[in-house]
Amino acid sequence: xxxxxxxxxxxxxxxxxxxMACAQFGGLGKIAGIGGDAAGASVSSDQIVNKYVxxxxxxxxxxxxxxxxxxxxxxxxxxxxxxxxxxxGATKDSLEEASKTQTESSxxxxxxxxxxxxxxxxxxxxxxxxxxxxxxxxxxxxVGMGGDAKNFKPSPxxxxxxxxxxxxxxxSLPDSIKALGGTLKSSIDFAKTNNIPVPKxxxxxxxxx
Numbered sequence: 001x002x003x004x005x006x007x008x009x010x011x012x013x014x015x016x017x018x019x020m021a022c023a024q025f026g027g028l029g030k031i032a033g034i035g036g037d038a039a040g041a042s043v044s045s046d047q048i049v050n051k052y053v054x055x056x057x058x059x060x061x062x063x064x065x066x067x068x069x070x071x072x073x074x075x076x077x078x079x080x081x082x083x084x085x086x087x088x089g090a091t092k093d094s095l096e097e098a099s100k101t102q103t104e105s106s107x108x109x110x111x112x113x114x115x116x117x118x119x120x121x122x123x124x125x126x127x128x129x130x131x132x133x134x135x136x137x138x139x140x141x142x143v144g145m146g147g148d149a150k151n152f153k154p155s156p157x158x159x160x161x162x163x164x165x166x167x168x169x170x171x172s173l174p175d176s177i178k179a180l181g182g183t184l185k186s187s188i189d190f191a192k193t194n195n196i197p198v199p200k201x202x203x204x205x206x207x208x209x
Contacts (some may be wrong), residue, residue, distance in 0.1 A: 043148040045166035049095075050088045050167040051148065055141030056098055058134045059087050059180060063105040065131030066187065069124045070112045079105045092164045095152045099172060106183045113190040120194065132187050136201035139184060142177050143208045149173050181209035 023183060060083035067076035081099035085094045120128065149170045154163045186207060191198050 009083070015100070043152055045152075045154065045162040046089065048145070048148060048152055048166040048169050049090060050161060051141070051145045051171070052095070053084055053086050053088055053090055055138045055145070055181065056095075058138030058141065059085065059102055060086060060098070062133075062138060063102060064108070064134035065127050065134065067105060067112075068087070069120065069128035069131060070109065072108055072112055075105060075108045081117055089162065092167060092168045095165055095168055099176065102176075103179065106179060110183060110186050113186055120196075125196045128187075129191065129199060132191065133199040133201045134182070135180065135184050136199065136205035139180050139205040140178060140201070140208065142180070143205075144172060146177075162170065164185040177209065181206065183207075 032081060045188075060079060062077050063079040064083065082098055087094075088096055090098075136145055150168050152166060154166065184202060188198055188202055188206070190196070
């Protein structure tokens with residue numbers, strides 16, 4: 001009888017100890033980001049920046065193709081050079097410079113599209129169409145990361161380059177989507193007027209803006 005009683009007591013004690021240990025390690029898991037509700041609840045600075053860079057690369061490819069297609073070679077070369085600085089983990093300065101170049105490229109392109117004397121052969125028209133596809137994909141990527149940007153909350157202890165870059169992305173993303181959306185819509189109008197194929201992605205992107 002005594003042996004049976006001791007076995008029961010030891011079983012209860014071990015179960016309680018096991019429960020406490022699980023609770024303790026569960027807490028540690030949450031702190032370390034290994035498990036628990038906290039895991040995956042927010043997006044990191046690097047993820048924000050890298051997603052933005054992915055979209056920016058498509059926008060940059062679009063700028064290069066479309067500028068060349070309408071005869072703006074110097075502007076296209078400048079955009080291409082700026083695109084080489086777009087890498088994962090980009091600094092705030094390089095992101096600002098890329099954004100500035102994209103804005104300048106869009107302005108030059110829109111001004112050229114208003115010119116009634118733009119001459120384009122079949123190759124240029126296809127290049128312009130391909131660029132529209134790239135621009136649309138970039139916009140779709142930007143729109144797709146809107147939720148992450150909105151919910152991004154840097155840790156009070158996260159101080160450094162990646163956090164500054166992410167905060168720049170969060171701040172500039174809405175204006176970038178709006179501006180690029182305007183450029184895409186102008187491009188679609190220009191394409192229709194000049195018998196240039198409009199890729200499906202272009203219509204998909206405009207419906208998302």
